[in-house]
Amino acid sequence: MxxxxxxxxxxxxxxxxxxxxxxxxxxxxxxxxxxxxxxxxxxxxxxxxxxxxxxxxxxxxxxxxxxxxxxxxxxxxxxxxxxxxxxxxxxxxxxxxxxxxxxxxxxxxxxxxxxxxxxxxxxxxxxxxxxxxxxxxxxxxxxxxxxxxxxxxxxxxxxxxxxxxxxxxxxxxxxxxxxxxxxxxxxxxxxxxLGLDRLRGSDERQPVPASAQPALGSARLKEALELMAANLAEPLQAEDIAQLVGVSRRQLERLFRQHMDTFPSRYYLELRLKHARRQLKQTTQSILQVGLACGFTSGPHFSTTYRNYFGYTPREERARHSMPQVVTKNAEEDIQ
Known part of the structure; x- marks a missing residue:
């Protein structure tokens, strides 16, 4: 053999x-x-x-x-x-x-x-x-x-x-x-x-979810989304994003309402919170470290915002997944 x-x-x-x-x-x-x-x-x-x-x-x-x-x-x-x-x-x-x-x-x-x-x-x-x-x-x-x-x-x-x-x-x-x-x-x-009756070729494109497709039709919106994804730890102001992609703040808001049915600030916050949620589930970083890495200025700010969006605190999120966490000295005294 x-x-x-x-x-x-x-x-x-x-x-x-x-x-x-x-x-x-x-x-x-x-x-x-x-x-x-x-x-x-x-x-x-x-x-x-x-x-x-x-x-x-x-x-x-x-x-x-x-x-x-x-x-x-x-x-x-x-x-x-x-x-x-x-x-x-x-x-x-x-x-x-x-x-x-x-x-x-x-x-x-x-x-x-x-x-x-x-x-x-x-x-x-x-x-x-x-x-x-x-x-x-x-x-x-x-x-x-x-x-x-x-x-x-x-x-x-x-x-x-x-x-x-x-x-x-x-x-x-x-x-x-x-x-x-x-x-x-x-x-x-x-x-x-494996129950497959057809093989797809390498020349076929990856399917993109409908929620992400609108950005493909607007180069400036796509640039704005990429800027947000690349700047989670130090979030950009809406005015800065608009300037970087070459539109006014009002035009940027119009693009988000038209294609994403939300506002830039709301989308950006959700992006940071969802990234924080993945980090809480997938890493052993302290809760404070996760919050700071996602652009929140303090533990209480992160905890309150997280609870308002998901319905439970970062600590409760981590406990649900039984993730061990690395706690640095005095790092989480203010996390609720």
Whole structure:
């Protein structure tokens, strides 16, 4: 029996449980179709021995330090949120050093799904390659990583780099990749085993939710939304946003009312609060640190605003998900 193809999955904080399940299901179906263990999967947590999903479920995983690059055939990163800069640096450096130490010759396939391609691009692992990335950060990725050709398609397979955008795109990616390795008939049988009757091509664009589509019809509104998303810790004034995108404040408000059915200030606040909610569920930062990182000037201000919007306090939010928290001295004395 041939040695199984080794697949190592690196789970980033807040990764999609759907994406993980889809990946494991594809390889399980491939093994079933072949009648032997073609693919063997190991999973590693980017920040310890526990991997926290987007929905707050904690899964067991090996520490990243235990990853043996000399035994890996496919290395794939999974993320569904914008990756924290510290995590991106740690994981990226680990990849670069690990591949170098193993005398990497290009035989290892390196992949990413969701937002994870940003880590590969940040550390030069996608230089000169085509890549797909989650539609929410596509525009930012194109600007930040000009030596990588990011596309709006569902997925990209470029030599030994594979990548998928949001959601179910990873299924299409892996089925096409299996087709390249084992032929059309094999991939079709795997797809049938998963209940799929059609494979989408890489040239198909990622579907964008209706709530996000209005911005595509207004370049200035799109710029305003990007400015807000990039300035959560130090929120911009509405006048500053309007000036930066080249409209008056009244025109900016008109754009938000027309396309988003809200006001700029309301949208901006909701954006910061929802980001704070994800941080409370997915990180061990103190509640005060989360509040400050989302533009709130004090603990009580953050707690009151959070409770008014969600109906419970940040402390209650964290308790609901049984997340351990790092408490610095005197950091949370004023948090209610």
């Amino acid at each position: 041939p040695t199984p193809f080794s697949v190592s999955l690196i789970l980033l904080p807040g990764f999609s449980l759907f994406a993980l399940g889809a990946i494991r299901s594809v390889f399980a179906a491939a093994n079933e179709v072949s009648g032997e263990l073609l693919y063997q999967i190991e999973q590693y947590a980017a920040d310890g021995a526990q991997a926290l999903t987007q929905c707050g479920i904690s899964l067991k995983a090996e520490s990243l330090d235990k990853l043996n690059y000399q035994q890996v055939d496919l290395l794939m990163l999974i993320a569904d949120e914008r990756v924290d800069e510290h995590i991106s640096h740690v994981v990226g450096e680990h990849l670069v050093q690990g591949l170098h130490r193993s005398q990497y010759t290009g035989e290892v396939v390196v992949g990413a799904c969701g937002t994870a391609a940003q880590i590969l691009a940040e550390h030069g692992l996608l230089d000169g390659h085509r890549a797909a990335i989650h539609w929410q950060i596509l525009a930012d990725a194109i600007k930040r990583y000009p030596v990588t050709v990011f596309t709006p398609g569902l997925f990209e397979i470029d030599r030994n780099r594979i990548s998928a955008g949001a959601g179910a795109a990873v299924l299409d990616l892996l089925l096409h990749w299996l087709e390249l390795r084992h032929g059309n008939t094999f991939a079709a049988e795997v797809a049938a085993g």
